[in-house]
Amino acid sequence: MAEFHGYIEFFFIWLLSTILVRAILTRKWNKRVSAPGPIALPIIGHLHLISPLPHQSFHKLSIRYGPIVQIFLGSMPCVITSNPEIAKEFLKTHETSFSDRFVAKAIHYLTYGSKGFLFAPYGNYWKFMKKLCMSELLSGKMLNQLLPVREQETLNFMRLLKKKGEAGEVVDVGAELLTLTNNIISRMTMSRTCSESDNDAEDIRNMVKDTAELAGKFNLSDFIWFCKNLDLQGLNKRLKGILDRFDTMMEKVIKEHEVERMQRKVRGEGVQVRDLLDILLDIHEDTSTEIKLTRENIKAFILDIFMAGTDTSALTTEWALVELINNPHVMEKARQEIDSVTGKSRLVEESDLPNLPYMRAIVKETLRIHPTAPIIGRASSERSNVCGYEIPSKSMLYINVWSMGRDPQLWENPLEFRPERFIRSGEKELDVRGQNFQLMPFGTGRRVCPGASLALQFIPTNLAAMIQCFEWKVFGGRNGIVEMEEKPGMTLSRAHPLLLVPVPRLNPFPSIV
Template identity: 70%
Template sequence: MAETQDYLQLFLLCLLSTIAVGTIISKTLRKRRRPPGPQSLPIIGHLHLISALPHQSFHALATRYGPLMQLFLGSVPCVVVSSPEVAKEFLKTHEARFSNRFVSAAVHQLSYGSKGFLFAPYGTFWRFAKRICMSQLLGARTLGQLRHVREQETLRFLRVMKAKGEAREAVDVGGELLTLTNNVITRMVLGRTCCESDADVEGVRKMVEDTAELAGLFNVADFVWFCKGLDLHGMNKRVGEIMNRFDGIMERVIREHEEERKRKKEEGVEGEKIGDLLDILLDIHEDESNEMKFTRDNVKAFIMDIFMAGTDTSAITMEWAISELINNPQVMEKARQEIDSATENNSRLIQESDLGNLPYLRAIVKETLRIHPTSPFIGRESSENSNVCGYDIPAKTVLFVNLWSMGRDPKQWESPLEFRPERFMMDDDDDDEFDVRGHNMQLMPFGTGRRVCPGASLALQVVPTNLAAMIQCFEWKVNGRVSMEEKPGMTIPKAHPLLCVPVPRFSLPF
């Protein structure tokens, strides 16, 4: 009997303690000021409110709950920012606390365990990786020495368009642009080694498309705790297949590079000229004096990052741009007059060196990036508790800065749904006010601050140069108005392929 009473007292003590602790926690939580947001459901949070195009769902919710709102994607707390003013608080004032990226299971696997520069945690290795990107891989000297690769691939693309146009054959413009950017990146990164046949090129292209798609998909297992480890969407299998293909290609190419490097060293013909970006990475890998150990997986992860960040993004931006120009012929004609003037009435093909004399073309690229940003979000994750704009933001909160929404905000842009490059034309021809490298929070398609995209310089050469060549050389004939519907992905591809007949404007000099 006494023993029963003891158990009863112990039970009551535990019950009262639990109630007391729960009350304290509840009061503490109520004292914390959290951003506004819709009512969440148990377990799934707000996942039921998110469509296959999350940026559009976030935009619709922001019209009701404001430019800073809280959502729960399953058990993961998130904040969504939809205005430049609030974005500045997170990405400038509190940047140190929001310098990590949210990394999904698929992205973690695709990046060899986040061993590249895109998704590495903020810290010593990431700073080392960024220096490699900015000073060696994607610096001005390297890009200058590899300009001939970009020029050759532009000519190859234009010859294909010319042949199709002369035969009055419609082409999938987005597909051809993806082949162009894939060839540029492949040759800059790996040389000719892995693109010796059309089958190799098509294989790499398909792999890049699949990678971008899988990296951008919302996977329930990333957000609902009891689904972790479950492959509900079959993503693990697809990611595994991609990694097997990619790793096989990379091991073959690295071995070939190592053999060639060994041969040149034995013959004493090593020089200063850059072969390709893989040679730079292998130099770093073999240099034992580096402050950080740079493994073979780091080499492959860097290359995967470059493919992910530099291939479909540039192709999609050019496809959106030419689609907007077809739907806005007066803009197309104005751009064409500027290009014709710069090339002395088409006596030669437009070049990268001409971009400084093409302010209207640069404005077209900016207007395209405003309406169709390279990626719909800037995604970060908080590393510690913060108070931003008067709200308490706990550690491990995922931050989404909705660039797509900010580009359509009528408070920021007059007639935001209209394609008007003139909004970026300054009276004194000084367009630095809207620099796209992250200095202006209204327009930051490449991100901002510490984690700004290191490939911005390359993109801002490839995209406008090839777009200018497309405008200069061809009339783009379509049936009716071009659809501007979007498709899900890590980037924002067009839902419907752009099918055009590229009719040559004059006797093309190639």
């Protein structure tokens, strides 16, 4: 018993000593970095101030403490800003110091030990994979080559909505949009759709949604040093389930590709490159390439593409439709523009987008208020001095893109959905690809989203088709108004399903058979 009490005394001495040392280090850091912020608690820092929706919590802190806020998430020093000029200082002037991402334990696990692309540290491997992504999968040539794939999937989507609308059925719009984007990405990367795999479409949707949710969840083991090996929130079981399902699917698809490639070689036909997976397998089999890709690199990269290309585009389209329903005058103006370009006998196409400036403005306004990635997170790779503040190595930087879109100093009546703000007569359109630091829905600089071009083709085209062909009746809403509550996650999801009845508005209906 005495020995047991000795252990208890030793533990409390160790704990108090640790708290004292960390308090001293914190004060020293505060002297070097004079950015304002709330008083930190021992061990947890400011974690008690962070809600399940971190972008909203960061927004409140910025309102109270100013354009740069210093906090500690557990033992990790962090800097928060929602000021475009300060963001530019971090992400452009000091870009080399802030080109890494913070890799949470959930992301590390889901990407086979950080073997993917999105969260890889800045270096030769990351440069190689980005070059591959931009030159092969998402190049202008490849996007044009895969236009028939997108058109076919859009037609299938419209047929589904027409069928349900004629039957008066309620549609979970978010779920169907996620199936649409999943099918497009699946065909681009693996030459197959969700329905062709052993897992049904609902299972694929759930996998993508669960991945975004868990990857964006604040995990105590990421920030509190003595919890790093503990699973206090019970995430490990869910993470294992997601990865097991994805790994099973990918192993089957890879083996099918390998068998077909071998059969072609035996017949002397050579290997036909049909999709991104074929390109990755070519690199995997090439011993002379500058970067050797393992099987886990391939699977992690495909998962990155799903995470970055499916949930994001579906969510932006869903938020845009919600805003149009809640602002019927904007919906009507968009319909008039579409009808003036396409008439009422054919479906709107990607080639129509240059003649649909109001539709493009609707998408930009949606990205301003509902950025798919509400926070840009970076990790400092070296000590630097930014705006007079000394930022230590391995500290976190959070750029609150969501907060920028609601800043009355940047936008007139920022909570009002007004696409007209993006239509400037005789002026160049406001860029959304990261060059303008008050609007960065796709990030900026070296880490800018490589799928921006695809998103800016897919989203306005499918949104235009949805409002061209259907009236949207709200199921269970109050006075036809859809609520705007957000859901925690790595991406900005809606808290509740968007349940609508699509009522065909054109007679005869545009030919989609």
